[in-house]
Amino acid sequence: MVIGAGGLLGQYVAAEASVLGHEVLGTFHETSVPSSAFETTRLDITESHEVDAVLKRFAPDAVVLTSAMTNVDLCERNPSKAWAVNAEGTLNVALACSSTGARLLYVSTDYVFSGVKGAPYLEFESPEPQSVYARTKLEGERVTMDASTRNAVCRISVLYGWNRVSRKQNFITWIIDSLRKGKEVPLFFDQIASPTYAPHCAKVIVRLLENNSRGMFHASGPDCVSRYDIGLAVAKTFGLDKALIKRVATNESDLIAKRPHCSCLDVGKVEGELNMKMLTLEDGLIDMRSTEDRK
Ligand SMILES: NC(=O)c1ccc[n+]([C@@H]2O[C@H](COP(=O)([O-])OP(=O)(O)OC[C@H]3O[C@@H](n4cnc5c(N)ncnc54)[C@H](OP(=O)(O)O)[C@@H]3O)[C@@H](O)[C@H]2O)c1
Structure with missing residues (x-):
């Protein structure tokens, strides 16, 4: 069962599991998900x-929770809604999984870290969330891990890829779109992270479940790059005008929520667990360029 199959990551997780022959139920919230490949249903995770x-009816072996309130500044402005979706919503899912015997894999974020270390974080390092979004996601991690030792958490960072379900942009499609329109693109040189290609991350998530992996994993790409360098x-990959990209500092912006300076994730653990390499930004972008027509 994939909760949030209308979101960027959820759409790829549902498709990947379905292609591999798993029986899939994909849930959506407000935007419906058209799919002939798997069953879909509406679900609001804040409604226990x-x-x-839904969990009783479908009785899944495993649940992937990708749904969240993901707009970091909106969470800062509306902390009670952020808490209701990201923390209490996750608790509702974790409790239902425990009572039906399903394993839960919860998708979390690099933003749980303060970003002051200046190097990639390992799974066991202490989180120090700097924003409402990060605090509510950390609570989602806690309830997932406390609910069952069979559960897993995958932290990811700057998710990107073509959105085949909705017109919602992500960081990289926004850059492509802006450069194609000849617009200037201001990008922070002092926000450094590990971009995560949604189709590849979906493969990793399904493999972790097939492998019965449990615990905490960093499942981002392996790079540690600034938003400006992204x-x-x-x-470069899309043959667009790099002169339109402007190097800006975070303190020149009007962002509401505090962002970590360097929230890169060390992916050695997941690579060892699955005996596979995580996809680099360069390879993810090349794949995007060659698959754009499938949109
Ligand atoms: N995007 C990033 O750069 C990034 C970075 C690090 C971690 N993450 C984490 O990765 C996960 C996936 O991110 P994403 O970018 O794929 O997310 P997304 O595209 O923003 O999708 C989030 C989904 O959550 C659904 N949702 C919102 N409120 C809900 C509710 N009350 N009940 C059920 N579903 C609800 C939304 O449905 P509606 O739109 O219909 O409301 C949407 O389909 C999230 O957990 C996020 O925290 C993302």
């Missing part, structure tokens, strides 16, 4: 009775 009913890599 709905969560209980922009330059996008311009």
Whole structure:
């Protein structure tokens, strides 16, 4: 069962599991998900009775929770809604999984870290969330891990890829779109992270479940790059004008929520667990360029 199959990551997780022959139920919230490949149903994770009913009916072996309130500044402005979705919503799912015997894999974020270390974080290092979004996601991690030792958490960072379900942009599609329109793109040189290609991350998530892996994993790409350098890599791969990319500092912006300076994730553990390499930004962008027509 994939909760949030209308989101960027959820759409790829549902498709990957389905292609591999798993029986899939994909849930959506407001935007419906058209799919002939798997069953879909509407679900609001803040409604515990709905969560209980769907889990009882479908009786999944495993649940992947990708749904969240993901707009970091909106969470800062509306902390009670952020808490209701990201923390209490996760608790509702974790409780329903425990009572039906399903394993839960929860998708979390690099933003749980303060970013002051200046190097990639390992799974066991202490989180120090700097924003409402990060605190509510950390609570989601806690309830997932406390609910069952069979559960898993995958932290990811700067998720990107073509959105085949909705018109919602992500960081990289926004850069491509802006450069194609000849617009200037201001990008932070002092926010450094590990971009995560949604189609590849989906494969990793399904393999972790097939492998019965449990515990905490960093499942991002292996790079540790600034948002400015991501922009330059996008311009290079897509043959766009890099002169439109402007190097800016976080303190020149009007962002509401505090962002970590360097929230890169060390992916050695997941690579060892699955005996596979995580996909680099360069390879993710090349794959995006060659698959754009499938949109
Ligand atoms: N995007 C990133 O750069 C990034 C970075 C690190 C970690 N993550 C984490 O990765 C996960 C996936 O991110 P994403 O970018 O794929 O997310 P996304 O595209 O923003 O999708 C989030 C999904 O959550 C659904 N949702 C919101 N409120 C809900 C509710 N009350 N009940 C059920 N579903 C609800 C949304 O449905 P509606 O739109 O219909 O409301 C949407 O389909 C999230 O957990 C996020 O915290 C993302």
